[in-house]
Each structure stands twice: as structure tokens, then as C-alpha cells.
Amino acid sequence: TSLNLQHELFCRLANTYPEFQHPGSVGEETKAEATVFTVCGPNDGSVTLWRDRPALLVSSTSWTEDEDFSILLKALEEYEGYIRGGSLLPSLVCVITGKGPQKEHYRKLIDSLHLDHVKICTPWLEAEDYPLLLGSSDLGVCLHKSSSGLDLPMKVVDMFGCCLPVCAISFNCLPELVKHDENGLIFRDSAELAEQLKSLLSGFPSLDGKLGAFRAKLCSSRDQCWDDNWDQTVLPLLRSLSLPEP
Incomplete structure (x- = not known):
């Protein structure tokens, strides 16, 4: 963007x-x-x-029981603790988009937090503004867990399509999409997510660290055309089959 x-x-x-x-x-x-x-x-x-802007963290949800946003809220509390403890980290604006039945429940939890360096916003965006927000953000967070263990979160696909690195909660088939330490990070609980936020945002807004490397990798893979993907992925498989000449 x-x-x-x-x-x-x-x-x-x-x-x-x-x-x-x-x-x-x-x-x-x-x-x-x-x-x-x-x-x-x-x-x-x-x-x-x-230069001294906060980092922009984004997540999206339908606010159902399939996603436990208390994990993110606890991680943000721990991140606040890092800053209060003297860690040189940027302030955060965390935007959580979407509508759903549990939004008011989490809205009350958010209002009960005592955060000085983290601000949390829960807007409903117009469809055309959602990709603009993803392309304007510094890091995405995905809390989607597949109930079947077989489907991949489309919100991560959306984020990757906007060259936005992602921290995503672990489940069985997630590594097919999120390559840990290549295009993002996978976490299991709030403590791991807090550590990942601390690691990725250290030195912000410099792009010299891991966050910048993730973004560069996502942008380079997006630039790869259909023909290149065919030559790298499908063509070697066809050649390995040793099909007879027509």
C-alpha cells in the first residue's frame, strides 16, 4: 500500500x-x-x-469460540510489561477487525486492561479498506485453529498476499502455509506470542531484522509468475514420471 x-x-x-x-x-x-x-x-x-510511530499490529476475526482472543490480549499485556521493564520496543496499535457474537465480551475485557503503550481498536472496515489496512500494517496475528485440522486460514492467505508477515497459532496443517522462521512465526500460547512480538519489533522501524526479512521473502514469492511456479514445482514431477514420448 x-x-x-x-x-x-x-x-x-x-x-x-x-x-x-x-x-x-x-x-x-x-x-x-x-x-x-x-x-x-x-x-x-x-x-x-x-520516525517514532507505533508499530501497527492487525488481526481479523468473526468473534466466535473458534478463536481465543484472550491469547492475544495476554500477550499484549506481557508486551506492555517488557516496555515498563525497560525494553526498547515501540508502542503498539493493535487493530482487530470483524463482527461476531463474542465481540462485546472481548470488548469488555479490552476495556478492563491497563495498558499505557498498547492501544487496541476493534473497527468494522469497508471491504475495500481491509486490504489497504493489511498492506499498511507491520505484523499480522492469526488465532484461527482448524476444527478439522485440515483447512488453512484464509486470513493468513490475505495477509501474505499483502506481503504482511504473520504470527499464527499452531495446529496440524498450518506449516503447509506458514513456514516457521521463513515467512512468519508459529506460536502455541500467549507467552510464546509475546516473545515473538518482542523479537520481531526490536529495532522497529528498521527493516534490517527478521521482520523485514520475512516481508522481503513474501514480496519476492508474490512476484513469482505462474510459469516460474510451474517450472519449479510441476515440471520436475512430470519429468520424474518418465512418461513415454508422444
Whole structure:
């Protein structure tokens, strides 16, 4: 997602959700064009990212019993503890999108948390804004567990399609999609997720670490065309069959 599109999205969201509003004093002329992540120059209209911006974490859910979001909330509490303990980590804005029967239950849990460096937002996005948000985010989190153990979470496919690295909760066939330590990380509980957030966001917003490497790998694999995939995957299998010449 281009910086201009990111800024437009963040400005729209800031009209409804204070988590996206710039908290500081940046001058009255600039303030209307500033979000917590981006600023639009008053003279040339160029958009830049704030150097000290928070990291943007995103997850999506239908708010059902299939996904235990208490795991994410506990991990965010532990992340808050790292910062209070002196770890040099960015603040977080965590966006959890979607509608569903348990949203109000988790909304109450979120409101009961005492977090200074983590803000949690639960918007409902227009369909066209969802991929823009994924492309504007720094890290995705997936808490989907397959009840059959056989289906893969499409939300991870969506995130990968936007070159967004993912931390995903473990279940049987997940490694077919999320390659641990290659395009994302797999966790089993809130403690592991908190450690992964700490590891990936250390040094943010620099792209020199593991988070930047994951994103680069996802972007390079997305650029691979159908013919290249055929030559690398299918053609060797056909050749190994030693089929007779026509």
C-alpha cells in the first residue's frame, strides 16, 4: 500500500477511532493532516511516516469460540510489561477487525486492561479498506485453529498476499502455509506470542531484522509468475514420471 493510500486510510479511521489520531501538538496547520503513523507536508503534500510511530499490529476475526482472543490480549499485556521493564520496543496499535457474537465480551475485557503503550481498536472496515489496512500494517496475528485440522486460514492467505508477515497459532496443517522462521512465526500460547512480538519489533522501524526479512521473502514469492511456479514445482514431477514420448 502506497504512503498516500496509507495516509488517506489512517485519516478516515482517525475520524472515528482515536487510536489513529496524532496525540501530540504538531501545529494547527499540520494537525489536520497528521495521524499517529503518518504526516502530510503542508507545502508539497508529500506523505512521510513518523520516525517514532507505533508499530501497527492487525488481526481479523468473526468473534466466535473458534478463536481465543484472550491469547492475544495476554500477550499484549506481557508486551506492555517488557516496555515498563525497560525494553526498547515501540508502542503498539493493535487493530482487530470483524463482527461476531463474542465481540462485546472481548470488548469488555479490552476495556478492563491497563495498558499505557498498547492501544487496541476493534473497527468494522469497508471491504475495500481491509486490504489497504493489511498492506499498511507491520505484523499480522492469526488465532484461527482448524476444527478439522485440515483447512488453512484464509486470513493468513490475505495477509501474505499483502506481503504482511504473520504470527499464527499452531495446529496440524498450518506449516503447509506458514513456514516457521521463513515467512512468519508459529506460536502455541500467549507467552510464546509475546516473545515473538518482542523479537520481531526490536529495532522497529528498521527493516534490517527478521521482520523485514520475512516481508522481503513474501514480496519476492508474490512476484513469482505462474510459469516460474510451474517450472519449479510441476515440471520436475512430470519429468520424474518418465512418461513415454508422444
